[in-house]
Amino acid sequence: MKRFISWRHPARLPFFRRDDRMLLILMGIIVGICSGLAALGLNSSLVFMLETLHHWRHYWWAFLLPAAGAMLSSLFLEKAMNEGAGHGVPEVIYSVSRYGGLMRFRSSISRLVASCLTIGSGGSAGPEAPVVMSGAAIGSNIAKFFYLNDRQRVTLVGCGSAGAIAAIFNAPLTGIIFTMEIILGEWSMVNIIPIAVAAVSGAEISRLLRGNSIAFESLGSFNIGNLDLLACLGLALAASMASLILTRLLRRMHRVSAKVKVPLWARAAMGGAAVGLLGFAVPDVLGEGYHAIHAMIQGVFTTGLGIAAIACLAKILATALTLGWGGSGGIFAPCLVIGSFAGLAYHRLLVFLMPSVTWVNEGCFALLGMAGMISGILQAPLTGIFLILEITGSYEVMLALIIVSALSTTITHYFEPASFYLKDLTERGQLLRPGTDARVLADITIREVIERDCISVPPGMLLREFLYVVKRSTRNYFPVENPENGHFMGMVRFDHVRPYIFNTVMYDAVLVEQIMDVDVETVHYDDDLADVLHKMDITRCYSLPVVSNHRFVGMISKATLLDKYRDELKVQTTQRV
Amino acid sequence: MVDPNPPCSKKTVSQKFISMRSMSVATFGWKASAASPSNKAYIQSESIGFYGLIKADRIKMRQTLEEIAQRLNLSIETLDRWIRQGRIPVSKTGEMGVFHEVELNKWAAKQKKTMAVCGDRPGGVCHAPEFILVSAMESGGVHHGITGMDRDTVLQAAVGQVPGLSQGQQEGLFAQLLAREQLTSTGIGQGIAIPHPRNPLDEGIQIPMVVTCYLENSVPFHAIDDLPVSTLFLILSPAVACHLNLLSRLSFCLRDSAFISFVKTRPPAEALLKCIHAKEAQIEKKGV
Numbered sequence: 001m002k003r004f005i006s007w008r009h010p011a012r013l014p015f016f017r018r019d020d021r022m023l024l025i026l027m028g029i030i031v032g033i034c035s036g037l038a039a040l041g042l043n044s045s046l047v048f049m050l051e052t053l054h055h056w057r058h059y060w061w062a063f064l065l066p067a068a069g070a071m072l073s074s075l076f077l078e079k080a081m082n083e084g085a086g087h088g089v090p091e092v093i094y095s096v097s098r099y100g101g102l103m104r105f106r107s108s109i110s111r112l113v114a115s116c117l118t119i120g121s122g123g124s125a126g127p128e129a130p131v132v133m134s135g136a137a138i139g140s141n142i143a144k145f146f147y148l149n150d151r152q153r154v155t156l157v158g159c160g161s162a163g164a165i166a167a168i169f170n171a172p173l174t175g176i177i178f179t180m181e182i183i184l185g186e187w188s189m190v191n192i193i194p195i196a197v198a199a200v201s202g203a204e205i206s207r208l209l210r211g212n213s214i215a216f217e218s219l220g221s222f223n224i225g226n227l228d229l230l231a232c233l234g235l236a237l238a239a240s241m242a243s244l245i246l247t248r249l250l251r252r253m254h255r256v257s258a259k260v261k262v263p264l265w266a267r268a269a270m271g272g273a274a275v276g277l278l279g280f281a282v283p284d285v286l287g288e289g290y291h292a293i294h295a296m297i298q299g300v301f302t303t304g305l306g307i308a309a310i311a312c313l314a315k316i317l318a319t320a321l322t323l324g325w326g327g328s329g330g331i332f333a334p335c336l337v338i339g340s341f342a343g344l345a346y347h348r349l350l351v352f353l354m355p356s357v358t359w360v361n362e363g364c365f366a367l368l369g370m371a372g373m374i375s376g377i378l379q380a381p382l383t384g385i386f387l388i389l390e391i392t393g394s395y396e397v398m399l400a401l402i403i404v405s406a407l408s409t410t411i412t413h414y415f416e417p418a419s420f421y422l423k424d425l426t427e428r429g430q431l432l433r434p435g436t437d438a439r440v441l442a443d444i445t446i447r448e449v450i451e452r453d454c455i456s457v458p459p460g461m462l463l464r465e466f467l468y469v470v471k472r473s474t475r476n477y478f479p480v481e482n483p484e485n486g487h488f489m490g491m492v493r494f495d496h497v498r499p500y501i502f503n504t505v506m507y508d509a510v511l512v513e514q515i516m517d518v519d520v521e522t523v524h525y526d527d528d529l530a531d532v533l534h535k536m537d538i539t540r541c542y543s544l545p546v547v548s549n550h551r552f553v554g555m556i557s558k559a560t561l562l563d564k565y566r567d568e569l570k571v572q573t574t575q576r577v
Numbered sequence: 578m579v580d581p582n583p584p585c586s587k588k589t590v591s592q593k594f595i596s597m598r599s600m601s602v603a604t605f606g607w608k609a610s611a612a613s614p615s616n617k618a619y620i621q622s623e624s625i626g627f628y629g630l631i632k633a634d635r636i637k638m639r640q641t642l643e644e645i646a647q648r649l650n651l652s653i654e655t656l657d658r659w660i661r662q663g664r665i666p667v668s669k670t671g672e673m674g675v676f677h678e679v680e681l682n683k684w685a686a687k688q689k690k691t692m693a694v695c696g697d698r699p700g701g702v703c704h705a706p707e708f709i710l711v712s713a714m715e716s717g718g719v720h721h722g723i724t725g726m727d728r729d730t731v732l733q734a735a736v737g738q739v740p741g742l743s744q745g746q747q748e749g750l751f752a753q754l755l756a757r758e759q760l761t762s763t764g765i766g767q768g769i770a771i772p773h774p775r776n777p778l779d780e781g782i783q784i785p786m787v788v789t790c791y792l793e794n795s796v797p798f799h800a801i802d803d804l805p806v807s808t809l810f811l812i813l814s815p816a817v818a819c820h821l822n823l824l825s826r827l828s829f830c831l832r833d834s835a836f837i838s839f840v841k842t843r844p845p846a847e848a849l850l851k852c853i854h855a856k857e858a859q860i861e862k863k864g865v
Contacts, residue, residue: 012668014637017677100662149663443662448654564655570688571664 009147024155024194031142031156032163032198035135036205039167042112042127042134043210049120050287062122063276066286069121070272070327073114074265077328081110087125087323087330088133089421092161092183097432097439100150101140101157108137114328122279122286123272124318125329128168132330135164135202136183155191158184162195163202169215170206171390174383175199181380182421185433215290215391216297222364224400227357232368232400235346236407239372242342243335243412246316246377247420253324264326271325275318282311285318289337296340296366297392305348312341331420335373343369364400367392371401372408379412379419381405429530435573440565441529443572449529449564450546450554451475457492458483459513463500466512470494477543479552480516488552490516491545522547523556532556638678645674649685707861709785709819710826711854716740717786717811719846724793728758728806732772735790735811746781750774750813764800767837771827773812777820785814785823791843808840830856 010016016023056062077083088111095103111130119125139160143153158179166175176199180187257267279286292311295301303311319334347365350357359365367388375384384405389395418426425431432439455473457466459480469478476494481487496515500506521539523532525548536544536558543557640648645667646656659665660674666684667676720738725731736742736751753774757763764770788811795805810827814820830836830853839852 017668149668150661151663443658445654445658448652448658564652567651567655567688571659574687 008145011146011148011152020152021190021193024152024190025197027142027146027148027152027156028159028194028198029201031135031139031159032166032201033205034138034142035131035160035163035198036167036202038108038112038134038138039127039131039164039202040206040209042116042131043168045116046120046127046288049116053121063273063280066118066122066276066279066322067269067272069117069119070123070275070322070325071265071269072121073117073328074268074326076117077110077114078264081106081114083107083110087111087115087129087328089129089182089330090425092133092136092157093185093421094425094430094432095136095140096154096157096183097185097434098430098442101136101143101154103137103140103157105137105141108134108141111328115330118272118322118327118329119288121272122276123322123327123329124275124285124287124289124315124334125322125327126288126331126333126335127329128165128332129330130328131164131168132161132178132183135160135162139198151190154184155194158191158195159198162199166199166202167206169387169391170203170210170213171215171387172196172199172203174387174390175202177386178380178383181383182378182419186435214393216293216367218361218363218367218392218394219298220361221396222360222367222394224360224364224397225358228360228364229400229403231346231350231359231365232403233407235343235365235368236372236404237411238342238346239339239369239404240376240408240411242312242316242338243373243376243408244415245313246319246331246335246338247416247423249316249320250324250420253320257325268326271321271327274321274325278314278318278321282314284311284337285315288333289315290333293336293340293366293370296344297363299361299363301344301362301366305345305352308341308345308348312338312345315341331377332374335377336370339370339373340366341369342373343367364394364397367394367397368400368404372404375405376408376412377420379409379416379422381409384409435569438530440568440572441533444529444561444564444568446523446525446527446529446532446546446556449556449561451557451560452554454479454552454555456481456552457512459489459511459516461512462508463497463510463512463515464507466492466497467501467507470497475555477545477555479545480512481552485550487550488522488545488547489513490518491520492516520545524548525553529561533558533561637675639670639673639675641672642669642674645676708854708857709822710787710830710857711850713785713787713812713814713823714789714850714853716784717788717813719789719791719849721791721843722793723790723809725796727796728798729755731790731792731796731806731809732758735772735788735809738790739786739788739811739813742781746778750778750781753778754811758799762799762801764798764804764806765828765831766800766802766804767834768795768800768804768807768841769810769831769837770798770800770806770808771810771812771824773820773824777815777817778813782813782815785819787812787823787827789849808843826857826860829860 006012010023011020053065056065083106088107091107092103095101111133115125115127115130119127136157137160139156139158140153143156148156161183162175162179164175165178166172176192176196179195180192184191253271257271260267260270262270275285284292292301301308315334315338319331319338323329323331343365344362346369347359347362350359371384371388374387375381378384385401388401389398416423422431429438432442454475454477455469456479457469459482461469466478478492478494480489480492482489492512492515496517500510521535521541521544523535523544523546525546532544536542542559543555545555546553642653642656646653649656651659656665656667656674657669660667660669666680667674669675718738718740720735723731723734723738725734732754733751736747736754739747739750742750753776754772757773757775760775762770763772788809790809790811792807792809795807798806800806812820812823812827814823833856836852836856840849844852
């Protein structure tokens with residue numbers, strides 16, 4: 001019987017039970033391939049939609065296309081999938097940190113379809129975050145199918161997102177770095193290897209089906225001079241300003257759209273229509289915008305300084321309108337477009353101000369602008385650097401790339417302490433990176449730290465009898481319970497009795513109810529330990545009673561908590577190598 | 578606590594050959610361990626190496642989650658969560674935890690997790706203190722007609738009544754009792770003395786004992802009320818905690834003047850123990 005079902009319990013095989021690394025690597029390959037296929041599927045359907053809708057673009061009512069797309073995607077997510085709009089990366093991060101990477105199966109397709117509708121119809125958003133969510137959900141469900149434990153599941157979720165990023169950009173290294181830096185938030189040997197394998201298999205699938213091409217290859221190489229490096233400082237500033245504007249505008253749009261009292265799908269449609277109208281003026285803002293990046297990197301984008309600057313701002317506005325009003329999609333591709341517009345505009349400005357200086361090709365600045373923008377928005381400098389390196393294949397700009405990425409991250413961090421993906425999580429207190437205080441407290445439940453060896457006393461007990469109880473007890477706290485219904489009434493602390501211990505006259509004169517604390521702070525089974533500790537700090541107590549359904553169940557004390565806290569911290573931070 | 582590895586590993590050698598061909602042994606093992614969950618660790622034989630090379634760390638162990646939690650000094654909820662999260666090298670099959678002994682020990686060492694100490698700490702807690710005085714008096718025995726002219730000779734005679742002591746141990750005990758008497762007399766008044774050594778004896782005393790000795794004739798004992806002593810309660814215990822417990826209970830009894838006059842009548846063992854039992858029941862109730 002046991003052997004019969006063992007293929008679905010691979011972790012129970014003696015070979016994998018000792019050391020599951022090989023198992024994770026094998027699973028990583030499967031997950032990488034699946035999520036790579038999902039990414040390619042989205043990519044192909046986007047291309048298909050673009051081609052289908054292309055014929056109608058020149059009609060006057062074309063601005064309704066993005067509106068229809070955004071509306072359909074919102075309806076699909078809300079009614080059919082019962083999920084919220086957005087790009088999904090915060091959901092993945094939260095699920096990884098709180099639920100061991102548990103995700104619903106439908107998440108693996110919901111964002112794909114929704115973002116395909118939004119982007120394919122012309123909405124300004126990116127397909128990357130949706131494929132990350134989809135890959136992560138695929139990894140999670142494969143882990144669930146094979147009954148893997150939470151740690152292994154988290155690794156497979158990472159594998160899924162790495163495979164997706166690797167496949168969609170044909171950039172395996174970026175897949176690894178993105179997953180480590182943003183999704184998992186920790187660098188551990190146990191995770192890196194399966195994730196690397198998944199990234200490789202995702203990229204390999206992409207190469208097999210689409211051919212091995214660099215996404216935005218430049219014509220010729222860039223020779224960066226010292227003056228160009230100096231100019232990078234200004235570029236970093238420009239990129240971080242653009243990312244700040246985008247972040248703020250997105251949030252503002254969220255707030256404004258929340259005030260409009262119409263159904264979600266109608267909101268999405270309004271945003272989509274606005275984007276469509278904007279598209280009449282600046283056609284480059286529509287869709288994911290990779291075509292524009294191509295042109296800019298290759299230096300064949302012909303517009304002047306003013307147009308480039310306006311296009312940059314228009315793209316920011318279009319992205320905020322799409323995502324802020326309920327469209328579905330990621331921020332990655334718009335960032336790349338905005339960054340390259342910003343880089344291009346900056347280059348034009350330099351040429352305009354100092355026409356006599358020989359600057360490097362404008363494609364190089366567009367490329368650096370992308371890196372600055374990605375690093376600024378995501379506050380993940382490594383992801384920015386490696387993504388640009390891999391999608392442009394321009395390794396000679398490495399130095400400038402590092403400068404721009406690092407500076408842009410720093411400047412943006414100064415104004416926006418949390419990155420775009422983590423901002424909501426941080427505000428809700430849901431950012432629980434491994435090994436942090438918040439994570440340790442979130443993992444320990446009250447049931448684990450509760451102490452049940454307290455002796456309850458009735459309120460009518462005499463001090464003399466109570467002192468016998470004190471002698472028997474090992475604790476300093478005594479819950480008082482109503483003898484009729486067992487309800488919790490209050491607490492007697494040993495401190496309350498201390499003044500009367502040696503006064504025999506009081507023994508038969510004082511009742512427990514006279515010395516008990518009536519309005520005690522209590523905690524419940526389901527409370528978060530962080531809240532419990534906060535309560536303890538406010539009331540300056542070292543122990544609080546746990547009361548469930550009006551009944552006393554035990555005490556929580558800081559002393560025991562420290563013990564468990566250390567155990568948990570050690571378990572979380574000791575890496576199994 | 579169970580230390581399952583060394584005694585069981587021999588057993589598996591013979592089991593292994595049976596189970597190489599037939600699954601029934603493994604199934605039997607499953608049932609046996611499930612039927613008696615509190616049973617000692619059971620070694621599942623199926624995971625033994627193909628060539629019959631038995632390495633200790635390849636042997637799979639089964640224990641109930643309670644046992645593992647107790648052994649690692651964890652709460653069962655924490656253990657359950659850690660298994661679910663894959664933070665501990667134990668996997669769950671129904672209510673049983675499956676693990677490799679050596680691997681789990683290695684893990685515990687890495688976490689610097691102290692394994693629960695088995696048995697009593699030296700001088701530590703005294704287990705099962707319910708009716709400890711009665712059982713101590715029972716094992717010490719009640720002895721009539723102890724003769725002697727002065728304190729030292731009656732102590733010598735009383736030491737001779739302690740069951741299960743060798744000649745050397747008797748001498749050691751006597752020396753310790755004398756040393757204690759030098760400090761202050763253990764005569765607590767009204768003709769009663771409770772001689773005892775200052776520190777628990779190194780050997781010879783496995784269980785707490787109170788040796789009751791009725792003296793043939795009263796002897797001067799430098800007691801606090803200067804009355805001669807006619808009854809000795811010689812208190813011997815393996816640990817200080819036990820000693821204090823016995824002393825506290827005995828002194829509770831001796832606070833009652835009715836009890837003292839009852840002792841003065843030199844009651845036989847059964848009557849004395851019955852009386853002590855009644856007294857101790859009072860203590861248990863009140864938690865004195």
